[in-house]
Amino acid sequence: MTDAHTLEIRDLCIDVGDFSVVDGVEFSIGRGEIVALVGESGSGKSLTALSIMGLLSGAVHQSGGTATLEGKQLDLQNDAAMRKLRGTALSMIFQEPIASLNPLLSVGAQVAESLIVHGRASSAEAWDRAVEMLQDVGIPAPDRRARQLPSELSGGMCQRVMIASALIAAPRLLIADEPTTALDVTIQAQILHLMRRLRAETDTSILIITHDMGVVASIADRVCVMYGGRIVEQAEVHQLFAEPRHPYTKLLLATIPRLDGARKQELFSISGMVPDASAWPEGCRFRTRCPLATERCATRPQLAPVGGAGRVAACWHSDKVGGLT
Numbered sequence: 001m002t003d004a005h006t007l008e009i010r011d012l013c014i015d016v017g018d019f020s021v022v023d024g025v026e027f028s029i030g031r032g033e034i035v036a037l038v039g040e041s042g043s044g045k046s047l048t049a050l051s052i053m054g055l056l057s058g059a060v061h062q063s064g065g066t067a068t069l070e071g072k073q074l075d076l077q078n079d080a081a082m083r084k085l086r087g088t089a090l091s092m093i094f095q096e097p098i099a100s101l102n103p104l105l106s107v108g109a110q111v112a113e114s115l116i117v118h119g120r121a122s123s124a125e126a127w128d129r130a131v132e133m134l135q136d137v138g139i140p141a142p143d144r145r146a147r148q149l150p151s152e153l154s155g156g157m158c159q160r161v162m163i164a165s166a167l168i169a170a171p172r173l174l175i176a177d178e179p180t181t182a183l184d185v186t187i188q189a190q191i192l193h194l195m196r197r198l199r200a201e202t203d204t205s206i207l208i209i210t211h212d213m214g215v216v217a218s219i220a221d222r223v224c225v226m227y228g229g230r231i232v233e234q235a236e237v238h239q240l241f242a243e244p245r246h247p248y249t250k251l252l253l254a255t256i257p258r259l260d261g262a263r264k265q266e267l268f269s270i271s272g273m274v275p276d277a278s279a280w281p282e283g284c285r286f287r288t289r290c291p292l293a294t295e296r297c298a299t300r301p302q303l304a305p306v307g308g309a310g311r312v313a314a315c316w317h318s319d320k321v322g323g324l325t
């Protein structure tokens with residue numbers, strides 16, 4: 001692993017109509033680094049990911065910010081330019097597997113597609129690689145399955161097909177949005193292993209979005225915690241688990257059982273819901289739910305260093321987080 005950044009996101013802002021749903025998100029991912037993006041439903045994780053892929057559409061649009069991939073600024077709103085990068089430099093495993101597969105094309109052809117379209121293999125070679133890849137993601141009888149349509153496969157298998165299409169290109173950056181949520185524990189472990197192998201073999205950088213802190217603990221080097229469209233804490237994974245410095249992170253971790261074998265816990269039973277994007281409070285967006293909130297929190301706290309190793313948190317009272325139970 002080196003210090004060179006594969007991806008740098010600066011001041012990313014995304015609006016839905018008149019409302020800001022992602023507000024000033026900044027993070028970077030080093031070459032061969034695995035960064036997890038965590039946070040409650042609706043906090044803006046998927047939109048952040050989709051914008052990096054240049055896939056925002058309809059009422060959802062980027063209203064500010066930049067993304068740089070290996071030193072080159074991405075033209076996120078230029079569909080033709082982004083399409084050239086998707087499937088080569090950038091790949092994404094989508095949260096909705098079925099919706100992202102073509103219902104009319106065999107799954108083998110879909111997995112092979114990026115190698116063929118970008119001229120990296122002949123049709124026959126790409127097909128063989130696709131069948132191998134389907135085997136790698138745990139699809140039984142991959143030769144036969146490769147010739148089937150998505151409708152002939154279960155939801156979990158479609159998820160694995162999508163994972164296979166994202167991994168086959170060995171991208172510079174892989175974005176995996178809840179990649180293992182629909183899968184049983186054995187297959188989940190296999191997919192995490194494949195991602196680690198991809199990183200080891202090709203130095204691919206990975207942004208993984210997940211609700212499962214067990215997955216975070218097992219695969220991530222660093223974690224970005226999102227709340228209300230903003231990153232509220234960033235830390236190296238062991239630091240974050242050992243000593244969270246934002247109340248939201250602390251509560252997030254407190255809601256999961258200890259890592260004693262229990263898997264797939266439902267997270268986020270923190271009191272109250274994430275407010276709608278139209279109803280976020282002024283200042284710190286967590287203050288309507290925060291046990292440490294004071295009047296000062298009506299002013300927005302910026303991300304600031306809390307301890308070493310580049311860790312940051314956006315909280316006026318981060319020194320009191322340790323006392324929360």
Ligand SMILES: Nc1ncnc2c1ncn2[C@@H]1O[C@H](COP(=O)(O)OP(=O)(O)OP(=O)(O)O)[C@@H](O)[C@H]1O
Pocket residue numbers: 016021039040041042043044045046047048058059060095277
């Ligand atoms: N196409 C859309 N049209 C309108 N609002 C949207 C759209 N997509 C997302 N939003 C809103 O933007 C906010 C962020 O959504 P996003 O999908 O990024 O959340 P998320 O963190 O990925 O949540 P989850 O964990 O449920 O996947 C939410 O309030 C959501 O309702």
Ligand code: SF4
Pocket residue numbers: 246247248284285286287288290291292293294297301314315316317318
């Ligand atoms: S700034 Fe205030 S409201 Fe926000 S997390 Fe910190 S203590 Fe809570």
Ligand SMILES: [Mg+2]
Pocket residue numbers: 045046047095177
């Ligand atoms: Mg999402």
